[in-house]
Amino acid sequence: MLISILLAVSITLMYAAPLMFAGLGGVISENAGVVNIGIEGMMTIGAFCGAAVGYFSGNPWWGFAAGGLSGGLLALVHAVASISFRADQTISGVAINFIGPGLALFLSRKLFAGSAMTKPVEHPIPTIFGSYAAKSSNLLIKAANIEMTVPIVFICALVLWFVLYKTSWGLRIRSVGENPAAADTLGINVYKIKYVAVFVSGVLSGFGGATMTLAVMNYFTQSTISGQGFIALAAVIFGKWKPHGTMAACLLFGFAQALVVLLGGSNSKIQIPSSLLSMLPYVLTLVSLVLFVRHSTAPKADGIPYVKGH
Amino acid sequence: MKNQQADAVEMQSIYKYFDNFCALNAVNLKVRRGSIHALLGENGAGKTTLMNILYGLYRPDGGKILINGEPVEMKNPNVAIEHKIGMVHQHFKLVENFTVVQNIILGQEVVKAGCVLDLARARKQVMDLSKTYGLAVDPDAKIEDISVGMQQRVEILKALYRGVEILILDEPTAVLTPQEINELVNIMHNLTEDGKTIIIITHKLKEIKKSSEYCTIIRRGKYIDTVVVKSVSEQQLASMMVGREVSLVVAKAKADPGDIIFRIDNLTVEDNRKIERVKELSLYVKRGEIVGIAGIDGNGQKELVEAITCLTKVKAGKISINGAELQNTSPHYVVENGIATIHEDRQKRGLVLDFPVKYNLILENYNKPQFAGRSILKEPAIHQFAEDSIRRYDIRPEDCASEPARALSGGNQQKVIIARELSENPELLLAFQPTRGLDVGAIEFIHSALIKHRDSGHSILLISFELDEIMNVSDRICVLYDGRIVAEFLQGEVDENEIGLLMAGGERKNGI
Numbered sequence: 033m034l035i036s037i038l039l040a041v042s043i044t045l046m047y048a049a050p051l052m053f054a055g056l057g058g059v060i061s062e063n064a065g066v067v068n069i070g071i072e073g074m075m076t077i078g079a080f081c082g083a084a085v086g087y088f089s090g091n092p093w094w095g096f097a098a099g100g101l102s103g104g105l106l107a108l109v110h111a112v113a114s115i116s117f118r119a120d121q122t123i124s125g126v127a128i129n130f131i132g133p134g135l136a137l138f139l140s141r142k143l144f145a146g147s148a149m150t151k152p153v154e155h156p157i158p159t160i161f162g163s164y165a166a167k168s169s170n171l172l173i174k175a176a177n178i179e180m181t182v183p184i185v186f187i188c189a190l191v192l193w194f195v196l197y198k199t200s201w202g203l204r205i206r207s208v209g210e211n212p213a214a215a216d217t218l219g220i221n222v223y224k225i226k227y228v229a230v231f232v233s234g235v236l237s238g239f240g241g242a243t244m245t246l247a248v249m250n251y252f253t254q255s256t257i258s259g260q261g262f263i264a265l266a267a268v269i270f271g272k273w274k275p276h277g278t279m280a281a282c283l284l285f286g287f288a289q290a291l292v293v294l295l296g297g298s299n300s301k302i303q304i305p306s307s308l309l310s311m312l313p314y315v316l317t318l319v320s321l322v323l324f325v326r327h328s329t330a331p332k333a334d335g336i337p338y339v340k341g342h
Numbered sequence: 343m344k345n346q347q348a349d350a351v352e353m354q355s356i357y358k359y360f361d362n363f364c365a366l367n368a369v370n371l372k373v374r375r376g377s378i379h380a381l382l383g384e385n386g387a388g389k390t391t392l393m394n395i396l397y398g399l400y401r402p403d404g405g406k407i408l409i410n411g412e413p414v415e416m417k418n419p420n421v422a423i424e425h426k427i428g429m430v431h432q433h434f435k436l437v438e439n440f441t442v443v444q445n446i447i448l449g450q451e452v453v454k455a456g457c458v459l460d461l462a463r464a465r466k467q468v469m470d471l472s473k474t475y476g477l478a479v480d481p482d483a484k485i486e487d488i489s490v491g492m493q494q495r496v497e498i499l500k501a502l503y504r505g506v507e508i509l510i511l512d513e514p515t516a517v518l519t520p521q522e523i524n525e526l527v528n529i530m531h532n533l534t535e536d537g538k539t540i541i542i543i544t545h546k547l548k549e550i551k552k553s554s555e556y557c558t559i560i561r562r563g564k565y566i567d568t569v570v571v572k573s574v575s576e577q578q579l580a581s582m583m584v585g586r587e588v589s590l591v592v593a594k595a596k597a598d599p600g601d602i603i604f605r606i607d608n609l610t611v612e613d614n615r616k617i618e619r620v621k622e623l624s625l626y627v628k629r630g631e632i633v634g635i636a637g638i639d640g641n642g643q644k645e646l647v648e649a650i651t652c653l654t655k656v657k658a659g660k661i662s663i664n665g666a667e668l669q670n671t672s673p674h675y676v677v678e679n680g681i682a683t684i685h686e687d688r689q690k691r692g693l694v695l696d697f698p699v700k701y702n703l704i705l706e707n708y709n710k711p712q713f714a715g716r717s718i719l720k721e722p723a724i725h726q727f728a729e730d731s732i733r734r735y736d737i738r739p740e741d742c743a744s745e746p747a748r749a750l751s752g753g754n755q756q757k758v759i760i761a762r763e764l765s766e767n768p769e770l771l772l773a774f775q776p777t778r779g780l781d782v783g784a785i786e787f788i789h790s791a792l793i794k795h796r797d798s799g800h801s802i803l804l805i806s807f808e809l810d811e812i813m814n815v816s817d818r819i820c821v822l823y824d825g826r827i828v829a830e831f832l833q834g835e836v837d838e839n840e841i842g843l844l845m846a847g848g849e850r851k852n853g854i
Contacts, residue, residue, distance in 0.1 A: 198458055198459055199453075199457045199458055199459060200451035200453050200457050200458075201457055203440075203447075203448055203451060203459065204448070204449070206440075207437045207440065207448050210437045210438065210439060210440070211435065211436065211437045211438070213435055214435035214436055214437055214445075214448070215437075215448065215449070216419070217397075217399070217419055217429065217431070217435050218419070218423075218435075218448055218449030218450075218500075219418070219419050219420040219449050220449050332438065332439075340399075
């Protein structure tokens with residue numbers, strides 16, 4: 033019993049980790065007043081770069097870093113369009129969602145001899161107990177042997193929470209998302225803060241994507257990222273635009289994905305058609321949004337481009 | 343060393359263009375250190391633009407700025423802050439879900455270890471300042487939970503926290519009760535006693551007389567004059583501001599009310615968050631009478647108007663005109679029964695901004711036979727009607743019938759609404775903030791239109807946050823506080839201090 037619970041927890045964490053990275057990315061961007069619909073695209077490019085660099089370098093951490101960087105660079109496109117040129121943030125984000133997968137596919141065909149998927153990464157992200165778990169006969173340790181990305185994302189969440197609520201930077205970031213005109217009159221550089229927030233948002237989304245290809249699976253295909261970005265976005269709203277709330281929401285959605293695996297197994301007692309099961313995370317996202325979003329308030333200036341002097 | 347003799351602020355022949363529009367045309371301003379200096383002008387005269395230039399929010403297209411005798415290039419607010427200039431904007435620039443302390447320190451946070459907020463120390467600094475100048479605030483309350491008066495004190499503290507020597511107040515009294523205004527004047531004097539310089543932007547003459555030593559008048563972007571306030575009358579200031587003689591007191595005959603035509607009985611209305619905003623409110627309006635409802639914004643005025651016009655559902659109670667019940671019917675039914683409405687936000691509810699003026703003039707009557715036969719609009723009749731209305735209500739420019747309403751100034755937009763609403767000779771005109779944001783000339787016009795309508799035997803329910811307007815125009819005054827009518831007076835029975843006290847929730851001294 034304990035073992036199956038532990039197994040459920042670790043599968044939940046495994047699926048939740050990419051969502052959590054992306055969700056934290058959404059939190060920081062939206063707290064600075066920029067809606068980031070493009071998380072999905074940033075995750076996709078991060079997932080591809082993570083797998084590709086992980087494959088060529090043989091080192092998953094290089095891959096992980098490359099995933100973050102590529103997400104951040106793609107986020108800068110969103111930043112230029114929506115902050116400097118005041119494009120509609122939803123439309124700019126949708127464009128990012130086309131560019132991300134398109135670019136990933138293009139690069140994949142270039143680098144992997146015309147193939148739409150990368151070769152498997154030889155060394156994925158190590159687990160917390162590493163080779164010790166493989167040797168150990170203790171089933172508990174085997175079940176709890178989660179990837180290093182899980183503790184990393186929890187550390188990221190803690191850092192983000194501390195920065196947002198306990199430091200002067202956080203006060204400024206949140207003031208820009210709530211009332212940029214107030215921040216501007218106090219000499220805070222609104223555009224700079226938004227740029228930094230969107231870049232960091234892209235980096236975190238890229239980490240999320242790389243987590244998918246380096247810790248959950250070990251290669252990239254076109255369907256590696258299929259809606260995780262949007263689920264993360266829903267988690268941000270569900271989590272009331274706060275890091276801790278978003279983490280909890282991601283855990284719930286991760287659990288839904290874990291259920292797909294746990295209940296979908298052939299040795300399961302109840303047989304549910306797998307196509308119905310795979311709907312679960314998406315249905316849960318919809319239901320939670322319908323039920324809880326009413327009670328949730330976004331940062332006041334979220335999604336509104338800031339124009340000086342208006 | 344600073345030159346002690348120099349003026350705190352000197353702005354020399356400042357120019358500012360917005361596209362081709364010249365907002366400021368060689369405007370001068372000299373403010374003596376330690377004085378309270380008023381900047382007077384109508385809406386759109388350029389007062390706020392001039393101050394935004396002084397604060398570095400806009401770059402001037404010409405002219406020089408000297409602070410304490412030294413030329414300064416105001417590139418951005420940071421430069422202004424460096425020169426110890428602070429500005430309290432008309433619409434407060436506060437972060438609503440931050441606490442008072444967080445708002446005050448934002449941008450110049452008290453930190454330890456480089457970036458970690460030290461809120462305990464920040465709180466102490468804020469409270470010290472608050473005590474020194476008599477600016478009472480609750481440091482831990484969130485902005486969204488405190489009164490407008492306290493929000494203003496937070497704004498002033500924000501400036502003092504940054505060590506300002508020159509404080510600009512943009513229309514500081516627009517949202518305050520008479521008591522809060524007196525309190526503000528006291529605070530301003532405390533500040534000047536401490537050597538600080540205050541520039542106050544306003545179009546209210548009474549407050550200039552009450553608070554300021556000097557006054558600079560600007561009209562349509564041009565410098566008119568700087569006067570010593572003591573040596574001029576309110577009437578003289580008004581004429582300089584508008585450029586012609588204006589009457590400050592509304593001329594009207596005594597009311598001769600007839601039967602009751604409109605009544606509200608025990609009305610209760612909830613807002614969209616299910617909070618009761620109007621609570622068992624009752625009132626009546628007689629034929630040939632102007633009833634004014636005095637009250638501070640947010641005491642149920644919006645919900646009351648929406649209930650009467652059927653834009654929102656009524657929870658309980660009755661609204662009736664000439665015996666016909668109106669609650670929970672439709673806006674169309676309300677109009678059909680002879681109620682016309684001037685809404686608070688003319689751009690949002692009063693006009694379709696992109697429609698030409700002539701269509702805006704028939705928005706409520708478009709389906710009447712004179713304007714439409716079998717669903718086809720009769721363009722010539724509509725145009726003729728528009729031309730007549732434009733002439734009768736002096737809407738400018740005269741040839742605006744086919745121009746979009748957006749192109750008109752605020753005062754003329756309001757005239758379009760009044761022309762439309764009065765065109766059917768409504769039994770009751772519901773006027774909600776009819777002169778909001780208008781200048782003295784337009785206010786004069788609208789007030790006389792209201793009184794003319796009354797004199798022709800109709801009724802008016804006037805709801806306004808401007809106490810002066812209520813006191814001048816109404817025949818009977820009801821005071822609204824927290825969704826209830828807490829007192830009722832006939833005109834001349836009461837002074838504005840007593841009403842101000844009631845508006846703020848104070849007890850009535852003597853009953854009627």
